[in-house]
Amino acid sequence: xxxxxxxxxxxxxxxxxxxxxxxxxxxxxxxxxxxxxxxxxxxxxxxxxxxxxxxxxxxxxxxxxxxxxxxxxxxxxxxxxxxxxxxxxxxxxxxxxxxxxxxxxxxxxxxxxxxxxxxxxxxxxxxxxxxxxxxxxxxxxxxxxxxxxxxxxxxxxxxxxxxxxxxxxxxxxxxxxxxx
Numbered sequence: 001x002x003x004x005x006x007x008x009x010x011x012x013x014x015x016x017x018x019x020x021x022x023x024x025x026x027x028x029x030x031x032x033x034x035x036x037x038x039x040x041x042x043x044x045x046x047x048x049x050x051x052x053x054x055x056x057x058x059x060x061x062x063x064x065x066x067x068x069x070x071x072x073x074x075x076x077x078x079x080x081x082x083x084x085x086x087x088x089x090x091x092x093x094x095x096x097x098x099x100x101x102x103x104x105x106x107x108x109x110x111x112x113x114x115x116x117x118x119x120x121x122x123x124x125x126x127x128x129x130x131x132x133x134x135x136x137x138x139x140x141x142x143x144x145x146x147x148x149x150x151x152x153x154x155x156x157x158x159x160x161x162x163x164x165x166x167x168x169x170x171x172x173x174x175x176x177x178x179x180x
Contacts, residue, residue, distance in 0.1 A: 007090035019096035020064035037066035050095030060102035112158030131156035
């Protein structure tokens with residue numbers, strides 16, 4: 001809960017839209033409130049996922065959703081469950097922020113900007129940095145064209161673009177991309 005509160009506080013301070021409410025969800029249960037739902041579950045091979053619940057009519061495709069996060073992070077590569085939660089919860093919640101703007105983002109931008117956003121919440125964590133070597137092995141490759149095979153590391157490494165935008169201009173430029 002603390003990681004979610006920290007993430008929403010940071011995203012609000014950066015003037016991002018809030019995730020859309022699930023109050024009108026067609027699901028039998030929306031967590032019994034219109035608050036963003038975060039479910040702790042055991043993933044066999046992942047650590048988190050943002051899931052679309054329902055979308056508003058029209059274009060762009062604006063959707064509400066919920067987040068599922070690994071409950072224990074054993075053998076996950078994180079030093080502790082706390083580090084895993086502080087890393088994954090802000091990342092996945094930022095996907096819901098993105099979905100409030102447009103749920104059809106290109107995957108490289110969705111994952112890269114979510115990595116960047118999580119770093120805004122907890123700058124001391126080094127999750128973003130651990131993915132960068134995957135991109136810099138072939139820096140001539142366009143950000144939107146991953147190599148063949150497992151591409152998760154490459155997609156997370158595309159955070160180098162929002163990092164560049166923030167350093168060259170400011171953090172508000174990343175938000176302006178979503179608003180555009």
